[in-house]
Amino acid sequence: MIFILIPRASASAIRINEVLNVEPEINDPNDPVDKTEKRGYIEFKNVSFRYNNAEGEALEDISFQAEPGEVTAIIGGTGSGKSTLVNLISRFYDVSRGSILIDDVDIRKMSQEYLRSKIGLVPQKAVLFSGTITQNIRFGKEDANKEEIVHACEIAQATEFINDMKDGYDSEISQGGTNISGGQKQRLSIARALVRKPEIYIFDDSFSALDFKTDAKLRQALKKETLNDTVIIVAQRVTTVMNADRIIVLDEGRIVGMGTHKELLSSSDVYRQIVSSQLSEEELA
Ligand SMILES: Nc1ncnc2c1ncn2[C@@H]1O[C@H](COP(=O)(O)OP(=O)(O)OP(=O)(O)O)[C@@H](O)[C@H]1O
Ligand SMILES: [Mg+2]
Structure with missing residues (x-):
């Protein structure tokens, strides 16, 4: 056991250190312009x-x-x-x-x-996390209240299938959203962008x-x-x-x-x- 586990652990440790040592390619400027006249x-x-x-x-x-x-x-x-x-x-x-x-x-x-x-971005591959529907939509806006969440879901045409689920907005989504359909995933991902009320919306093949x-x-x-x-x-x-x-x-x-x-x-x-x-x-x- 030890002979098998030690080399594995040391290979993992090397890889983990590599990841930790990666320098980000995209960096913030020293003196950012975080205010604009236009929107x-x-x-x-x-x-x-x-x-x-x-x-x-x-x-x-x-x-x-x-x-x-x-x-x-x-x-x-x-x-x-x-x-x-x-x-x-x-x-x-x-x-x-x-x-x-x-x-x-x-x-x-x-x-x-x-x-x-x-920016409110709906990426080409909708990404959902394990957690409830409400929690998944709050990734777009942490402090979104119930009303905002329902409104976003209405526009995203998601309310019907959410209400059909056993626990409604508290229904559990499994990691990666494997327990709902591709179209349902897309709509939740759209609702997540809508709840942010951004200046710029980007939908990357989100209706396919x-x-x-x-x-x-x-x-x-x-x-x-x-x-x-x-x-x-x-x-x-x-x-x-x-x-x-x-x-x-x-x-x-x-x-x-x-x-x-x-x-x-x-x-x-x-x-x-x-x-x-x-x-x-x-x-x-
Ligand atoms: N991370 C990456 N590294 C290297 N090349 C990439 C990467 N992502 C995309 N490309 C290449 O860049 C080009 C444009 O890809 P892109 O994903 O932007 O196309 P697309 O128009 O969105 O296609 P699709 O309709 O299939 O989504 C392709 O030739 C692709 O192979
Ligand atoms: Mg693409």
């Missing part, structure tokens, strides 16, 4: 980004602006860089070239805490597991809730992005089209291809 303005200025271990650039020369009251949608094939683009806004990585401004301030000049307090009817209902409720906020929606479905104020078409890390649905139909080949692969002629008219 909800996003600007990408010629942003390029390459992952540390990758050869090519995941994003190349990305420039666009988004404002409060607007919905910006990002569409593009798998691996085109959609998640990479939105994750740069929360500063999970630093840009390789160019800059990202929020409310006219370079995000590298803010503390991460302040930056992230402005919902049926068309629930998707439409959710987006309609969302629209009312986010009238004065900045919304970024990453999606694969044309029906999800069609009504956005601005659609960004990504292809291999580059913007190959930007405009409204109507504008892109006449200006972007890539967009037309995506549309014609999903919609029938009648739906287009």
Whole structure:
């Protein structure tokens, strides 16, 4: 036993020390700008980004602006860089070239805490923890009261299945959310972002597991809730992005089209291809 356990323990100890000694790549500035005049303005200025271990650039020369009251949608094939683009806004990585401004301030000049307090992110992979539904939603806002939680769940179209569960809002979610469906997980993850009442909402492919009817209902409720906020929606479905104020078409890390649905139909080949692969002629008219 001892011969087996000692080498194992020493290998573990070495690994644990390695993890503890990792220097974070993203650091706060010494003198952070944690106050802004504006709220909800996003600007990408010629942003390029390459992952540390990758050869090519995941994003190349990305420039666009988004404002409060607007919905910006990002569409593009798998691996085109959609998640990479939105994750740069929360500063999970630093840009390789160019800059990202929020409310006219370079995000590298803010503390991460302040930056992230402005953002409600629903990541592509909904992450739930073991605990009750209420506890999971409070990860978005620690002191959220019952009313705020119920309101967020209503918009996220989650109340029906929550009320159907034996203990309602006190029902236990198992680690990773294995005891609920993918669409239910997505909706709880959306409710968690909504309860924060952020300036900027980012939905990374957050409606993909919902049926068309629930998707439409959710987006309609969302629209009312986010009238004065900045919304970024990453999606694969044309029906999800069609009504956005601005659609960004990504292809291999580059913007190959930007405009409204109507504008892109006449200006972007890539967009037309995506549309014609999903919609029938009648739906287009
Ligand atoms: N952590 C990482 N390290 C290295 N390369 C990565 C990493 N994450 C993504 N990539 C690469 O960057 C490119 C863009 O990936 P990204 O996840 O942004 O695509 P996406 O448009 O969100 O795709 P999907 O629609 O499948 O979610 C891909 O080529 C991918 O392989
Ligand atoms: Mg993605």
